[in-house]
Amino acid sequence: xxxxxxxxxxxxxxxxxxxxxxxxxxxxxxxxxxxxxxxxxxxxxxxxxxxxxxxxxxxxxxxxxxxxxxxxxxxxxxxxxxxxxxxxxxxxxxxxxxxxxxxxxxxxxxxxxxxxxxxxxxxxxxxxxxxxxxxxxxxxxxxxxxxxxxxxxxxxxxxxxxxxxxxxxxxxxxxxxxxxxxxxxxxxxxxxxxxxxxxxxxxxxxxxxxxxxxxxxxxxxxxxxxxxxxxxxxxxxxxxxxxxxxxxxxxxxxxxxxxxxxxxxxxxxxxxxxxxxxxxxxxxxxxxxxxxxxxxxxxxxxx
Numbered sequence: 001x002x003x004x005x006x007x008x009x010x011x012x013x014x015x016x017x018x019x020x021x022x023x024x025x026x027x028x029x030x031x032x033x034x035x036x037x038x039x040x041x042x043x044x045x046x047x048x049x050x051x052x053x054x055x056x057x058x059x060x061x062x063x064x065x066x067x068x069x070x071x072x073x074x075x076x077x078x079x080x081x082x083x084x085x086x087x088x089x090x091x092x093x094x095x096x097x098x099x100x101x102x103x104x105x106x107x108x109x110x111x112x113x114x115x116x117x118x119x120x121x122x123x124x125x126x127x128x129x130x131x132x133x134x135x136x137x138x139x140x141x142x143x144x145x146x147x148x149x150x151x152x153x154x155x156x157x158x159x160x161x162x163x164x165x166x167x168x169x170x171x172x173x174x175x176x177x178x179x180x181x182x183x184x185x186x187x188x189x190x191x192x193x194x195x196x197x198x199x200x201x202x203x204x205x206x207x208x209x210x211x212x213x214x215x216x217x218x219x220x221x222x223x224x225x226x227x228x229x230x231x232x233x234x235x236x237x238x239x240x241x242x243x244x245x246x247x248x249x250x251x252x253x254x255x256x257x258x259x260x261x262x263x264x265x266x267x268x269x270x271x272x273x274x275x276x277x278x279x280x281x282x283x284x285x286x287x288x289x290x291x292x293x294x295x296x297x298x299x300x301x302x303x
Contacts (some may be wrong), residue, residue, distance in 0.1 A: 001058075002242060003239065003240055005237060005238050005241045006235075006242075008234035008235060008237060008238065009235070009238045009247060009250040010250065010253065011230065011231075011233045011234060012230075012231045012235055012238075012250060013250050013251070013253035013254050013256075013257055014257050015226040015227045015230065015231050016227055016231060016233055016251075016254045017253070017254045017255070017257025017258040017260075017261060018222075018226075018227075018257070018261060019223050019227045020254075020258055021258070021261065022222060022223055023035065023219075023223065025215075025216065025219050026216050026219045026220055026223075027206075027211040028086075028206065028216070029203060029204045029205070029206060029207050029211065029213065029216040030205050030206070030207075030212060030216070030220075031205045032085030032086070032088075032089070032199070032203075033082070033085070033196060033199045033200045033202075033203040033284055034200045034203065034205050035080045035081075035085075035165065035220060036085060036191065036196050037196040037197045037199070037200045037226055038220050038224070039220050039223045039224045039288045040081070040189055040193040040196055040228055041193045041196070041197060041224075042220070042221065042225075042228075043189055043193070043224040043225070043228035043229045043232075044186070044189045044190045044192075044193040045228060046224070046225065046229050047182075047185060047186040047190075048186065048190070049171045050182075051182065051183070051186050052263060061178060061183055062077050062183075063189065064178065064179075065175070065176055065178075065179050065187075066187075068171070068172075068175045068176055069187040069188055069191060070183070070191050071171070072122065072168055072171060072176075072184070072188045072191075073182050073187070073188040073190065073191025073192040073195070074170025074189060074191060074192070074195060075104075075164050075166070075167050075168050075171075076164060076165065076169075076172075076192070077168075077188055077191065077192020077193070077195075077196075077246075078191070078192040078195035078199075079160075079161070079164040080164040080165045080168065080198065081161075081192070081196065082161075082196075083157045083158065083160045083161030083164060084096075084158060084161040086154075086157050087154045087155070087156075087157030087158035087159075087160075087161060088154065088158070089154065090152055090153050090154025090157065091294055096154075096155075096158045097134075097199075097255050097258075098156065099155060099158045099159050099162055100161075100162055100254070101130075101131060101134035101135070101251075101252060101255065102131065102162065102246055103162055103165060103166060103251045103252075104127050104130060104131075104245070104248040104249045104251060104252060104287075105127055105243060106162055106163060106166040106248075107166040107169060107170065107244050107248035108123060108165065108244075108248070109221075110125060110166050110167065110244075111170050111173075111243070111244040111245050114171070114174060115170060115173060115174055115244065117243065117244070117245060119245075122286055122287055123245055123246075123287045125186055125283075125286050125287070126196075126249060126282075126283040126286035126287025127249065127283065127287060128283070128285060129279045129280070129282045130249060130252040130280050130282075130283030130284060130287070131252070131283070132276070132277065132279055133256075133275075133276040133278070133279030133280035133281075133282075133283060134252050134255055134276065134279065135250065135276070136272045136273060136275055136276025136279065137255050137259050137273050137276035137277060137280065139272075140270045140273055140276075141270065141271075141276075141280060142272075154287030159286070163171025165296055166244075166248065166256075168188075169235070169236075169239045169244050169247065169248065170244050172184055172236065173239050173240070173243070173244050173251065179234055181236035181237040181239075182233065184236050185229075185232045185233045185236050188232075189228065189232065189233075191265060192239070194256035208291050221261060227234070235247065238250070245287070246287060247285050249283065249284045250284060252280050252283065252284065253280060253284065255280075256276075256277050256280050256281075259277070
């Protein structure tokens with residue numbers, strides 16, 4: 001069960017890593033709010049259809065958790081995406097990615113405060129490895145790049161989105177017992193899509209819908225099906241099976257995937273980025289328990 005969950009979370013990282021480039025292309029034709037609304041609107045319709053076909057609708061579950069579905073839909077779908085898109089308009093991709101790279105740390109702290117989950121040595125070590133790895137991947141090991149980073153309004157908005165994503169997972173783990181990952185994903189996404197549609201009414205698109213290219217719609221559909229439907233499903237499944245802290249670590253694989261996709265398009269990868277990639281993978285393996293830490297043998301004193 002855990003092995004399949006790990007593979008699904010790797011899939012989440014792959015789809016999310018591709019989303020950064022796709023979203024950057026899509027917002028050339030649609031406003032950030034409109035692109036997000038189309039993406040999650042399509043995703044919500046697909047999930048409703050699948051839920052109906054599989055006959056998994058449980059009205060008792062909806063009655064029990066509808067308040068939390070609304071709250072998590074506002075926080076994890078609407079809040080995260082709104083803060084993220086607004087933030088990216090006022091900061092650099094490097095700053096944004098570095099801030100999102102702290103998600104496992106934020107999630108671990110919130111899980112400790114809200115879920116009372118203890119923080120063990122392997123999680124601390126794994127998070128440390130992964131965080132250093134993310135920094136190396138994104139900065140190419142350049143101290144000059146790190147020194148020129150500055151905090152802006154956009155950075156604070158990205159941080160707010162980061163916190164929203166962490167809260168989404170932690171509160172779902174605490175308050176949605178009895179709700180399957182499929183139900184949680186569907187109902188929270190419906191709420192988030194409705195909120196994004198309302199926001200779209202107050203924003204203007206760069207171009208009319210008639211001028212949006214087929215490739216831009218293709219990017220939206222890919223993000224809707226793979227990143228939103230499968231990505232959110234697999235993320236919520238991970239939260240339920242291996243916990244908030246271990247699941248959040250897979251978010252650190254996202255910039256690694258983005259880097260590898262850039263390499264396939266001709267971008268040169270530096271040695272620090274390769275080292276950073278190994279550190280990220282090592283961090284995920286350590287914190288998730290694939291790599292066992294040796295315990296010092298206890299020495300008993302002899303009389």
